[in-house]
Amino acid sequence: MTQAFVFPGQGSQTVGMGQVLAQTYPEAKAVFDEVDAALGQNLSDIMWNGQPETLTLTENAQPALMAVSMAVMRVLEARGVKLADAAAYVAGHSLGEYAALTAAGALQLDDASRLLKLRGQAMQRAVPVGVGAMAALLGLEFSVVAEIAQEAASKTQVCAAANDNANGQVVISGHAEAVARAIELAKERGAKRAMNLPVSAPFHCSLMQPAADEMAAALAETNIQAPSVPLIANVTAEATQDPELIRNLLIEQVTGSVRWRESMIWAADQGVTDLVEIGTGKVLTGMARRIDDRLAARALNAPEDIQDFTN
Numbered sequence: 001m002t003q004a005f006v007f008p009g010q011g012s013q014t015v016g017m018g019q020v021l022a023q024t025y026p027e028a029k030a031v032f033d034e035v036d037a038a039l040g041q042n043l044s045d046i047m048w049n050g051q052p053e054t055l056t057l058t059e060n061a062q063p064a065l066m067a068v069s070m071a072v073m074r075v076l077e078a079r080g081v082k083l084a085d086a087a088a089y090v091a092g093h094s095l096g097e098y099a100a101l102t103a104a105g106a107l108q109l110d111d112a113s114r115l116l117k118l119r120g121q122a123m124q125r126a127v128p129v130g131v132g133a134m135a136a137l138l139g140l141e142f143s144v145v146a147e148i149a150q151e152a153a154s155k156t157q158v159c160a161a162a163n164d165n166a167n168g169q170v171v172i173s174g175h176a177e178a179v180a181r182a183i184e185l186a187k188e189r190g191a192k193r194a195m196n197l198p199v200s201a202p203f204h205c206s207l208m209q210p211a212a213d214e215m216a217a218a219l220a221e222t223n224i225q226a227p228s229v230p231l232i233a234n235v236t237a238e239a240t241q242d243p244e245l246i247r248n249l250l251i252e253q254v255t256g257s258v259r260w261r262e263s264m265i266w267a268a269d270q271g272v273t274d275l276v277e278i279g280t281g282k283v284l285t286g287m288a289r290r291i292d293d294r295l296a297a298r299a300l301n302a303p304e305d306i307q308d309f310t311n
Contacts, residue, residue: 002088003274004232004267007069007100009093009258010199012281013061017301018068019048024303027078028071031109035067038110039117043067058200059120062095063113069099069279070109072300076278079310084228087276089239089267091232093284094163094204094258095119097250103278104227106246111222118218122211123201123254132202133176134162135183138169139192142261145170148189152182162204163258166290171197173205204258212254219247237262239270261291268294276300276309 021028022044032044046054047064055061073083083090083103092100095116102112137145146161149172153159159182162173172182179196186194202208224247230239233249237259240246264275264287275297277284288297300309 001273002271003086003276004089004091004272005083005087005100005103005276005278006284007090007092007096007103008065008277008279008281008283009096010058010061010065010203012279012283013055013065014280015050015052015055016048017064017280018044018071020303021068021071021075021301025071025075025078027074031071031074032067034109035063035070035113038113039063041117056198057120058124059117062098062116062120065095065279066099066102066112066116068301069096070102070112072278072306073103075306076300076310079306081310087229088270088272089230089232090227091263091267092234093260094234094253096279097231097234097253099279100231101224101227101246104229104231106225106227106231106243107222115215115218115222119211119215119254122214123203123208125214126210127201127207129200131176132174132207133179134171134173134197134199134202135179135195136169136171136197137183137186137191137194140168140170140186140189142170144189145172145186148172148182148185149174152178152185154178158202158205158207160205161257162202164261165258166261166287168192169287169290171204173202174207175202204254204256206255208255212251215254216251219250222247232263232267234258234260234263237266239266260287264288264291264295268292274298 090100159174159178163171
């Protein structure tokens with residue numbers, strides 16, 4: 001059995017996530033305290049007692065999801081699980097790359113917290129609310145969706161295939177009018193479902209270039225170490241441990257496609273047999289089953305999951 005640890009992205013957040021971990025394990029509580037201190041914000045209160053729409057704000061959701069992932073990692077470490085021994089690779093879906101890099105020691109927790117807060121704010125600043133949109137197209141392969149997006153775009157409006165999540169599950173991003181055109185085209189091409197996503201900005205397309213520029217400036221001042229295990233990067237769908245390449249890939253990732261399906265196939269081709277999803281929810285676990293039947297997957301987010309994994 002060869003494992004990869006994978007870390008979820010935006011959309012997995014729920015009010016209450018991580019609270020039982022914090023109540024059960026002092027190591028987990030310490031993570032949430034560190035993140036709150038790094039941000040100068042009581043993010044844990046928003047996570048556990050806030051309104052869903054407040055937690056869903058990109059600038060809150062991104063560091064919050066990373067915090068839950070790192071809380072699970074700290075508990076695993078306290079129970080004797082060493083990442084470098086347990087996993088051959090790490091990977092994270094979009095913002096999950098920051099959690100993956102923090103788990104592997106490439107980023108410090110306080111730096112990752114501040115970077116993700118900025119990333120969320122910069123993404124929201126890049127495009128006024130209502131100008132952009134994202135939509136999930138189900139039942140079409142990535143190559144077909146890429147053609148549809150290109151057809152829906154115009155000289156003045158962007159539409160791009162943003163997330164290649166799993167077989168027949170692709171997300172598009174861009175100007176709202178162009179995304180609406182793509183939805184209609186997808187239905188004509190036989191999509192099983194085509195629906196707008198409840199997001200406040202069009203992530204992973206060229207409209208995010210102002211956010212990429214902000215992240216480039218912030219990452220230039222951030223210390224990045226070689227991760228203890230290779231990161232399978234969203235942008236390349238291949239693994240690296242080179243700190244400078246990782247820095248550049250984190251910048252490219254803001255406007256680039258999340259090549260998750262290809263990343264997981266690449267992992268399976270390298271001999272990975274088991275994915276361990278670290279954090280809240282089971283989104284990546286569900287995707288794994290649709291991507292490659294060579295991959296088994298399990299999610300670790302509750303105390304009983306951790307106890308079962310470490311016993």
